[in-house]
Amino acid sequence: MAPPRVPAGDLSKHEAAYRTLRQRILEGRYGPGYRLVLSGLARDLEVSPVPIREAIRRLEAEGLVTFERNVGARVATLTDDAWEELVEMLALLDGYAVRQAQPMLTPEILAEAEQINAALRRQLTGGIDNEAVMALHRRFHRLIYSRAANTYLVDALDQVWDRIDASRVLVSLYPAKRLASAVDEHDELLQRLRQERVNPSDLEQFARWHNLNAAVTIRNARGR
Amino acid sequence: MAPPRVPAGDLSKHEAAYRTLRQRILEGRYGPGYRLVLSGLARDLEVSPVPIREAIRRLEAEGLVTFERNVGARVATLTDDAWEELVEMLALLDGYAVRQAQPMLTPEILAEAEQINAALRRQLTGGIDNEAVMALHRRFHRLIYSRAANTYLVDALDQVWDRIDASRVLVSLYPAKRLASAVDEHDELLQRLRQERVNPSDLEQFARWHNLNAAVTIRNARGR
């Protein structure tokens, strides 16, 4: 009997490096601007610099890392304007995804979404843990948009969320007041999603508007 | 006096390889499924396999190339469904981009767009050169959407168009009847864009609808 083609944990080294680096960036261990020195990472991950370079190239193509010739790689840093543009993309994509996902949503999914939103609401009374809020918020949205049929759309949304996570902006800037509104808007979204005969275009517009609200709030929080 | 930092034509080898390969894919010299053998390309481009690998990784991250471990790289092939999903993305992104670009469009830009559309219309009477039609069609749309303020949006549109070009689907399947409709729709789009007080939401919907028409037509041309 032949052994399994890929014994589960056996990834190529560049693939493993890619996943490790990506994870470290997303969880904030490597924050924006952090310098990714090839030889250092190679030592750290116990591989040669070659697969590290490949991993970095992929991260670069995904926008999580910037690279300067003969200088090196850094975790991407977003200007305020760039951050707003990304959120605008999120709003555009998520709006359409919600519209497309709506017929696919089962009562179970909606119930789970309600659970997540309830956990978010609990953060309002207890102290707010921004990391937890961001994770819950992302989970809430992904639960819905991931049901959209268009796989490119879902992938694009995942990627945009990754970049927003990597920027660490929301983690530091999400104000309690916005969270309160967001939780209410989530409830309204769920309510609309439960209706059979909801107007798809209205639904898309509402979801888009909800996402854009975050951008507006952060812009104000930054003081214009 | 120090020499210029980057003497114009002096790209790193992986960058040069990336551009060369990308171009060859987009112009159809390497069609869908074409096998990209690292050592062969290295010989061809007169570099070592290492920078070729980096170039391929970037192309892979952009979706132009698929890669299989220990097997190698191929130019990406789109299933019919995947192709339709990509066009749907195009419609979503382009619709919003047109809406955002509208206030930035000068009479000069609109005149140029009209020129391009006139060239498209000429293809209807003379024999149709599909390569030329595709290039003109893309130029027409890019002229408009590239004025959108959101750079991520513009980049995403460029990328989706690249993938569609690389798939060579439109080149072989664009029927004359659809071209006639498309040219008319372009005219209507330009007419709407010229109005100062056009409703942004209507504009977006119209542009989205126009792009989706292509998908519907091709689906029918393929015989469901």
Add this chain to the structure above:
DNA sequence: CTCGAAGACATCGTATACGATCCGATCGTA
């Protein structure tokens, strides 16, 4: 003290080498 040049160091960029893996052809056996 300030400025600029020169050198040392850190790091990147690519070539080369070689082991690992896969695929297809060959050969033997039922």
Add this chain to the structure above:
DNA sequence: TACGATCGGATCGTATACGATGTCTTCGAG
């Protein structure tokens, strides 16, 4: 003939080596 094992070539995956480039520090002149 049909099937499966074995072998060989093609190709990938990664380590190592070293030259090229950029950056920082030091040192000397003004």
